[in-house]
Amino acid sequence: MGDANHVTPHARSAYIAALLTHLEVVGFRGAPRWLGRSVDGDDVFTFIEGAVLEHAPYNLAEDQLTAAAVLIREFHDAAAGSSLCEGAETVCHGDLGPHNTVFHRGRPVALIDWDADVRPGRRSVDFADAVWSFTDLTNDDVAVAEQVRRVTVMCAAYPTMTPGRVVSELRDQFMRARSRHRAAQRLGPMAVFDGLLAWIARHGPLLTADR
Numbered sequence: 001m002g003d004a005n006h007v008t009p010h011a012r013s014a015y016i017a018a019l020l021t022h023l024e025v026v027g028f029r030g031a032p033r034w035l036g037r038s039v040d041g042d043d044v045f046t047f048i049e050g051a052v053l054e055h056a057p058y059n060l061a062e063d064q065l066t067a068a069a070v071l072i073r074e075f076h077d078a079a080a081g082s083s084l085c086e087g088a089e090t091v092c093h094g095d096l097g098p099h100n101t102v103f104h105r106g107r108p109v110a111l112i113d114w115d116a117d118v119r120p121g122r123r124s125v126d127f128a129d130a131v132w133s134f135t136d137l138t139n140d141d142v143a144v145a146e147q148v149r150r151v152t153v154m155c156a157a158y159p160t161m162t163p164g165r166v167v168s169e170l171r172d173q174f175m176r177a178r179s180r181h182r183a184a185q186r187l188g189p190m191a192v193f194d195g196l197l198a199w200i201a202r203h204g205p206l207l208t209a210d211r
Helices: 013-025 060-081 123-136 144-156 162-185 186-207
Strands: 004-007 034-037 043-046 090-092 101-104 108-111 119-121
Touching: 013 034, 013 060, 060 101, 060 108, 060 123, 060 144, 090 123, 108 123, 119 144, 119 186, 123 144, 123 162, 144 162, 144 186
Parallel strands: none
Antiparallel strands: 004 043, 034 043, 090 119, 101 108
16 A cells, blocks of 8 residues: 545545445455545545556456456455445446556456446446456457457356356346447447447357357
């Protein structure tokens, strides 16, 4: 831990402060600590030293993928059962990936950027979104067979998660996003999700095949 990060408050700030405080109390070390408000009214969080990966494809090694899945599972376990779940299965980060993960000596050690997407939800939704990013899934610069292997590695490190469940969740997410863009007549983003759905239709069977 080093210096502090100052963040301008937003509509979900109180919820996130309560969540990070809960995670600290139950002993989850893979997130910043909320330190309170500054004299200027900013939320203040501990700074976690390390590197953040910003550019895909990330091409993470097997041990990095396994460690990432374990870190995400530990977060979900730490949040589950608390009042912050509001009756849901757990709390979802909402934007998990190497771009929001701190790596120390190459190992993922903390989840960062707890923002407005943080809310109660299902583990599988949060995990599928994370797998999409961590494994470079749907990235044309990575061989499909390698993507399949990486997804399998991450699922093996999170009991109850399977490649088939990941595919199903991502398909649902892509369809919902496409519908929102279509309703708003955003043709460019809609075309992006058309492409992602086409990828799932074409390669999904490889991910769901028995191995």
